[in-house]
Amino acid sequence: MSQSFQVDLRGIVDLLSHHLYSSPRVYVRELMQNAVDAITARRADVPTAPASVWLETPATTGDGTLRVHDTGLGLTEQQVHELLATIGRSGKRDELGFSRHEFLGQFGIGLLSCFLVADEIRVQTRHEGHPTVYWTGYSDGRYQVATGPDRQETGTTVTLLPRRDAVAWLEAERVRDLARLYGEMLPYPVRVDSELVTAETLPWQAGSRAAVTALAEQTFGFTPFDVIELNVPEAGLTGVALVLPTAVNPAAKSGHRVYLKRMLLAEGAEDVLPPWAFFARCVVDASELRPTASREALYEDSLLESVREQLGDQLRGWLVNLARQDPDRMHRFLAVHHLGVKALAMHDEEMLRLVDQWWPMETNLGRMTLSEVRRRHDVVRYSANIDEFRQLAAVAAAQGLLVVNAGYTYDAELIERLPLLDPSILVDRLDPSDLSTRFDTLDPGTELDLRPFLATAQRTLDPLGCEVVLRSFDPPSMPALYLTDRDATFQRRLRETAQSADELWAGVLSAFEKAEAQVRPQLVLNHRNPLVRRVIGLPTPELVGLTVQSLYGQALLFGHHPLRPADTALLNRSFLDLIDLAVPHIPREDS
Known part of the structure; x- marks a missing residue:
């Protein structure tokens, strides 16, 4: 029943x-x-x-x-x-x-x-x-x-x-x-x-920029940098995307105003635009999109996904047209919202071309676009770490190398994607150890005379696992440079971690160690530097060792390298010893 x-x-x-x-x-x-x-x-x-x-x-x-x-x-x-x-x-x-x-x-x-x-x-x-x-x-x-x-x-x-x-x-x-x-x-x-309480027409259909600007100010509280018309016929969607005049956090969710058949559905709808379009807020009205049962959000289906893709295409088209028709305005836009454009360029070749031609990146010879870098040099060399770039910028410039600072969000990945635009484009990540091959070696006679100094300096830094090298390079104002191969750095940190880990994890980490001979980091002393020349002429091995330790510590700090406990102890000891040598000992008077 x-x-x-x-x-x-x-x-x-x-x-x-x-x-x-x-x-x-x-x-x-x-x-x-x-x-x-x-x-x-x-x-x-x-x-x-x-x-x-x-x-x-x-x-x-x-x-x-x-x-x-x-x-x-x-x-x-x-x-x-x-x-x-x-x-x-x-x-x-x-x-x-x-x-x-x-x-x-x-x-x-x-x-x-x-x-x-x-x-x-x-x-x-x-x-x-x-x-x-x-x-x-x-x-x-x-x-x-x-x-x-x-x-x-x-x-x-x-x-x-x-x-x-x-x-x-x-x-x-x-x-x-x-x-x-x-x-x-x-x-x-x-x-x-x-x-x-109702208006006769939708603001974006009134043909008045002032009406849309007033909508942006009333709805989101800002005057838009620009207004982009949106239209997706298959969803019965019309509306506007309002470009923000100030930068926003790319990780923050964007809230958009969505009307369904001209009735407000949501004041802060998410995922209407693609994630990379965080530089815009949109106000749209649709007739074919499906609401959830509460009518406070859009139902995620294939039509909404298609709408999101088409709206992304329309924003991308606006960017391309802006670059072609109004370069000054494009520069102003990129100054505020370059992260959004670069995020899109990660998977869109047209946007990659736009970044290549329009976004000025930091180099050791001043700001310039990637296309300008290629016009000046055959190879686009870059450093993927900001500290590494700061350490090598002046030295690389003195050797005639142009290096792009790709330590900012997306920059390294975008540079690696440049061959997609033209297979003839050469891209090379600069390894600090590569610079040493461009330094001038000393003549055999001078090198023979300096062998006792190098032997003393090497004995001083052997406990720290560092090799001492004497070369001549520009600029002469730099006394020493600490260079390390990336793979060697990884292997060293791996061994240090394994030593402090328990037996189980030490065994797991040992599987990643390489069996070949270890490549030690180098402290490259600049023979052209007046201070280094005076250090070479010091009379005693003790003074040579103390000054070499100080130069080692200064090179670590200059290159923003991580300091191990042994490095920190050496810095403190050498600093105090130098003060002790500089301050005369005054005998105490007996009372």
Whole structure:
């Protein structure tokens, strides 16, 4: 024997208020939505039928109730029983049960949202050619249908009797603000008491830049750098993307304003634009996108994904046209939003070409675009670490090498992608150890004379695993340079970690160690530097060792290299020893 489910309406209302709708304020939207859909249905049969929605607040009714009047299609008594008294039943579907796209609501639960603020809902409705029907619903699940005097005009009036704890939600000012928030874009006039809260046209369809600017200032609180028109016909979507005038955090979620058939769906919808387009906020109206059941977000489906891709293409087209038509404005845009463009260039060759031609990167010879770098040099050399770049910039320039500082977000990856634009482009990541091959070696006679000095210096730094090399290089003002191969650095840190780890992890890390001979970092002393020449002439091995330790510490600090405990101890000891040598010892007088 089949049975019917029993529904606890109070439980349903609690479910709506705590889990479906984010706030009781949605009841105003649902009431306007039903009114607009009723007018749309009536005008489908009678295009000249009157179209208006009027919300009477307690300030006008005088009895504490809120009344919503519309000139829509109205309901017959049979429809009242079918639609108002059955949860989930909606008259906005066709005979097969599919949603009819011309209507705002689809889920058949909109009227229930009124129970978030009211204990009793009264509906007075008249369908053309049928008597007026009076329906009253109660929050405990009861309802009754009665007859009464016929109303003169076709349409519906909904009356809410507020709960004691929800009276504030029906106040005139709050209702007016909510009606304007949700319904200011609606195609039919909506009045709250005597005030009109709707506009005649969408701001971006008014043909006025001032109207769109005012929309941006009112909605997001900024004057846009530029306005990009958006249009996706398959989703019935129109709108504008508003380019932010200031930089924003790329990791922060972007909130966009989305209207569905000109009714506000979400004030802070996410994932409308691609993630890389964090430099823009959009205001759009769509007719074919699907809302979630709460009508406060968009349903993620293939159509929304397609819309997101097409909106991304339109923003990309704006960037390309801006670069072609207004270079100065493009420079100003990139100065603020280069991260967004570079993020797009990570997977888009057209944007990569734009970055190559327009974004000036830091080099050791001044700021220049990657295309300018290629015009000056055959190879695009870069350093992927800012500290490494700062250490090598002056030395590389003195050797005639142009090096790009690619230590900023996306820069190294974008430089590596340049061959996609032209296979003939050569890209090389500069290894610090590569510089030593460009330094001048000393003549054999000088090197032979300096062998005792090098032997003393090497004995000093052997405990630190560093090789001492004497070369001549520019600039002469730099006394020493600490150079290390990246692979050697990795192997050294791997061994240090394994020594401090437990037996299990030490065994795991040892699997990554290479068996070949270790390449030690180098302290390259500059024979052209006057200070180094004076150090070479020091009379005792003790003084030579102390100054070499100081030069080693200075080179580590200059290159922003990580300091091991042994390095820190050496720095402290050599510093104190130098002070001790510099300060004369004054004998103490016996008292």
